[in-house]
Amino acid sequence: MADEQNLPQDDNLTGNADHVAGEMTEETTGPGEAAASEGAPHASGSKTDAELADLKDKYLRLAAEFENYKRRTTKERADLFKTANQELMVALLPVLDDFDRARHHTKDTDDANAVRESVDIIYNKLQKTLSQKGLVTMEAKGGDFDPELHEAITQIPAPSEDLKGKIVDEVEKGYSLGDRVIRHAKVVLGQ
Numbered sequence: 001m002a003d004e005q006n007l008p009q010d011d012n013l014t015g016n017a018d019h020v021a022g023e024m025t026e027e028t029t030g031p032g033e034a035a036a037s038e039g040a041p042h043a044s045g046s047k048t049d050a051e052l053a054d055l056k057d058k059y060l061r062l063a064a065e066f067e068n069y070k071r072r073t074t075k076e077r078a079d080l081f082k083t084a085n086q087e088l089m090v091a092l093l094p095v096l097d098d099f100d101r102a103r104h105h106t107k108d109t110d111d112a113n114a115v116r117e118s119v120d121i122i123y124n125k126l127q128k129t130l131s132q133k134g135l136v137t138m139e140a141k142g143g144d145f146d147p148e149l150h151e152a153i154t155q156i157p158a159p160s161e162d163l164k165g166k167i168v169d170e171v172e173k174g175y176s177l178g179d180r181v182i183r184h185a186k187v188v189l190g191q
Helices: 029-036 041-106 112-134
Strands: 135-137 150-156 167-172 175-177 181-185 185-190
Touching: 041 112, 041 150, 112 135
Parallel strands: 150 185
Antiparallel strands: 135 175, 167 185, 175 181
């Protein structure tokens, strides 16, 4: 046994404790041998094909989901517009009822004041209903011209010096809904 201890040791047998006899270490593998150690090319190709099929499936599902989203949001948007119109129409129905009552009660009268009074009452009610829904009437006469709010129809000589370059007359009122102009005021400017 003493002779066994003095025998020269083989480096391949004692080098690495993790190394198993018969296996090649990473340093000794060549470029062609690395592909063989990962598996056959056929197995690698089937793995890539499976990944490709999985990605295609994910893509098709995502595309279908997006189409459903677009269809759903378009439908919701159309429903919102219908609902918004419905809400406004319901708010205007009492005004329509007032017009019917005024027509019924004033059809046999020759009193212009009664007709004028009923029209004024209905006008005020309509104005109040629309302002509750966010409609704001623009006051333009006598003010400065703003192309964002006004549309100049024509220019006339200013009746006074202080109206030069200002709005002399308002042909058609302008309206805004919230912060957005929905109809520009048509105005006459003084030169």
